[in-house]
Amino acid sequence: MGVFGCMVLSLLAVALLYLRxxxxxxxxxxxxxxxxxxxxWAxxxxxxxxxMMVLDAKAGFFAAxxxxxxxxxxxxLLSLLKEGRA
Known part of the structure; x- marks a missing residue:
């Protein structure tokens, strides 16, 4: 898993948190x-x-x-684009 995989994992986690x-x-x-x-949450x-595995431990912590x-x-804020208010 590279940086792109970590980004997708983070995006999916935050999207599920928001949709809840x-x-x-x-x-x-x-x-x-x-x-x-x-x-x-998982x-x-x-x-x-x-x-932290993809990058150095400190850099990975702060990147996340x-x-x-x-x-x-x-x-x-992206929901405003969906509703056409932006």
Whole structure:
């Protein structure tokens, strides 16, 4: 797994976290159930060591942190493009 694989893993984890939120605007209803909760947190927690294996441990930690902050801030804003308000 390279850097691209780590990015996809992080994106998938954050997307599932967002789709579980009651305030999400992508789906008609948020994803419910323990399976989605466990899967989203498992992917999020697996993305961190994946970054640390691909890069140096310190660089991987901060790369994962930076990408997760970017994704967690950006994904909710993408729903505005879907609704045509942007």
């Amino acid at each position: 939120s009651p305030n999400q605007r992508w789906l008609a209803r948020p994803l419910t159930g323990v399976v989605w909760r466990v899967l989203s 992917l999020l927690l697996l993305s961190w060591p994946a970054w 942190l930076t990408l997760l902050m970017l994704l967690l801030g950006t994904l909710p």
